[in-house]
Amino acid sequence: MIRMLTIDALTHSYPGGHTAVDDLSLAVEAGELVTVVGPSGCGKSTLLRCIAGLQRPTGGRVLLNGDEIRDVPDSLAMVFQSYGRSLLPWLSVRDNVALVLRHRYGSRRERRAAALEALAEVGLADAAAKHPGQLSGGMQQRVAIARALAYGPKLLLMDEPFGSVDAQTREDLEDLLLALRARTPVTVVLVTHDIDESVYLGDRVVVLTGAPGRVLAELPVGLPADRDQIKTRQDPEFVRLRAEVGRLVREK
Numbered sequence: 001m002i003r004m005l006t007i008d009a010l011t012h013s014y015p016g017g018h019t020a021v022d023d024l025s026l027a028v029e030a031g032e033l034v035t036v037v038g039p040s041g042c043g044k045s046t047l048l049r050c051i052a053g054l055q056r057p058t059g060g061r062v063l064l065n066g067d068e069i070r071d072v073p074d075s076l077a078m079v080f081q082s083y084g085r086s087l088l089p090w091l092s093v094r095d096n097v098a099l100v101l102r103h104r105y106g107s108r109r110e111r112r113a114a115a116l117e118a119l120a121e122v123g124l125a126d127a128a129a130k131h132p133g134q135l136s137g138g139m140q141q142r143v144a145i146a147r148a149l150a151y152g153p154k155l156l157l158m159d160e161p162f163g164s165v166d167a168q169t170r171e172d173l174e175d176l177l178l179a180l181r182a183r184t185p186v187t188v189v190l191v192t193h194d195i196d197e198s199v200y201l202g203d204r205v206v207v208l209t210g211a212p213g214r215v216l217a218e219l220p221v222g223l224p225a226d227r228d229q230i231k232t233r234q235d236p237e238f239v240r241l242r243a244e245v246g247r248l249v250r251e252k
């Protein structure tokens, strides 16, 4: 069987010689949700940009379904931390989502209908005609998630997606992601600074070393797939893993 994503001895050095990621290898199976944690500056965003084809590796390779990524793949969507910069402020929320559907639907009417459906999935059907500036940060991030999923990606890359919202909204968005993912066959690689979040969301937690980033440990998460913000966080497996990931991140 061909793996969805294979990162094979990936190295990325920026012009000037700074090596952000060094000899990093990782495999992700179709349908998995892998979370990536590591100390600040260890190259997490660089890793995601190399997977997204936005940056070329200076060493090693990234393969998607067995093919080397040389450009931004069609089957990929990305959600960033800064929702403020990822939505176009002059377009309605519905048109922000419809914009990415040009390749899938011929007519504007079809695109808008599909966008509405995606917004309904994230509980924002009523906000479709509003502009991003009229929504809270959490709602804007819901729009970004709706847009990413409306596109129908096989692989979803998320870079600190819930890092800019308050704690309650963060929990709501975490559960939204888990619910959407249970309904859609999508593979997710999610970078986070938050150790609890890495365990709560992940099927597997990948801990990177300090800069330059390499894989320090991979921990399978032996929690039931059906996660709950209160029950899961009290589960002894959650408590054990959170302590272990915390120890590894500090160990670097």
Ligand SMILES: Nc1ncnc2c1ncn2[C@@H]1O[C@H](COP(=O)(O)OP(=O)(O)OP(=O)(O)O)[C@@H](O)[C@H]1O
Pocket: 014, 015, 018, 019, 020, 038, 039, 040, 041, 042, 043, 044, 045, 046, 047, 211
């Ligand atoms: N465009 C760039 N040019 C030069 N150096 C860069 C560039 N982008 C990132 N770096 C450097 O590469 C290293 C890794 O950066 P990266 O943003 O990938 O790390 P990160 O783990 O995502 O960081 P953080 O956890 O703080 O968000 C850092 O030392 C950073 O300064």
